Amino acid sequence: MKINVAKSSGFCFGVSRAIDICLSLADSKNPVHVLGDIVHNNHVVRELSEKGIRKVKSIRPAKKGSILIISAHGAPKETFTRARACGYRIMDATCPKVKDTYKIAKMLEKNNTVIIIGDKGHTEVKGIAGQLKKKPITIESPRGVPVSALKKIKKARVITQSTQSLSNINGIMDRLKRIIPDIKLYDTTCRITTVKQKEIESLTVENDCVLICGSVDSANTKRLYQIAKKMNRRTHWIESVKDIKLTWFKNAQKVGIMAGASTPEAIVEEIVSLLSSEKD
Numbered sequence: 206m207k208i209n210v211a212k213s214s215g216f217c218f219g220v221s222r223a224i225d226i227c228l229s230l231a232d233s234k235n236p237v238h239v240l241g242d243i244v245h246n247n248h249v250v251r252e253l254s255e256k257g258i259r260k261v262k263s264i265r266p267a268k269k270g271s272i273l274i275i276s277a278h279g280a281p282k283e284t285f286t287r288a289r290a291c292g293y294r295i296m297d298a299t300c301p302k303v304k305d306t307y308k309i310a311k312m313l314e315k316n317n318t319v320i321i322i323g324d325k326g327h328t329e330v331k332g333i334a335g336q337l338k339k340k341p342i343t344i345e346s347p348r349g350v351p352v353s354a355l356k357k358i359k360k361a362r363v364i365t366q367s368t369q370s371l372s373n374i375n376g377i378m379d380r381l382k383r384i385i386p387d388i389k390l391y392d393t394t395c396r397i398t399t400v401k402q403k404e405i406e407s408l409t410v411e412n413d414c415v416l417i418c419g420s421v422d423s424a425n426t427k428r429l430y431q432i433a434k435k436m437n438r439r440t441h442w443i444e445s446v447k448d449i450k451l452t453w454f455k456n457a458q459k460v461g462i463m464a465g466a467s468t469p470e471a472i473v474e475e476i477v478s479l480l481s482s483e484k485d
């Protein structure tokens with residue numbers, strides 16, 4: 206069985222940067238906390254925790270000198286205000302690409318209703334919404350377009366969560382154009398997301414089986430899985446080598462592997478190693 210690992214598999218720039226920021230603080234004498242998951246990968250979160258960088262779910266008064274790291278997905282403005290009020294020094298690991306989206310969203314809200322195409326409740330979406338004076342409308346899918354609530358809106362500008370797929374964006378925009386007279390899309394999907402989504406299409410047709418590797422709460426991994434599964438039914442979403450069932454590869458000549466943007470290289474190496482030993 207030939208094993209083909211996607212060229213764009215694994216960490217993106219924003220994830221590498223956020224992890225580097227955490228590691229640079231691993232030897233700090235002061236307590237170092239991360240608000241939520243630094244990136245959506247359980248292995249990364251666990252490894253950082255072993256280095257003393259603890260995840261906290263909420264912000265509470267902190268010991269003097271404590272450091273709070275904001276994750277790669279960003280956070281609303283009020284989170285920064287609260288963290289400072291609780292005594293934290295903030296290290297902001299928000300991906301620069303996400304911060305670009307903040308700037309665009311703030312510019313657009315001056316004269317428009319802002320719509321975000323993204324996953325409701327995702328940290329990145331909450332962070333974007335938390336930059337704005339007026340609550341934006343978040344839409345997840347074409348089916349989720351709230352037609353009656355949108356009917357009174359004459360003008361809107363649409364931005365996208367960094368991990369969205371083109372087909373979802375197009376599907377939602379098609380519906381919105383029929384409801385809102387003046388509507389324009391500012392596609393703020395990240396370039397690496399687009400590269401990965403393009404590559405997964407070819408990987409899916411060129412291989413008998415496909416493994417998508419990433420944690421269950423990783424939005425970009427979910428999109429990769431959705432795209433691949435539609436095109437190749439022998440697609441499996443795994444978090445690590447432990448999830449693999451060798452029966453998946455019966456009569457398969459080629460297997461394609463794509464890791465989400467927050468999946469460490471070591472996880473993919475373990476998968477390749479297992480599959481390579483099976484072919485011998």
Ligand code: SF4
Nearest residue numbers: 217219300302367395
């Ligand atoms: S996927 Fe793009 S926006 Fe998200 S962390 Fe990576 S580089 Fe940044």
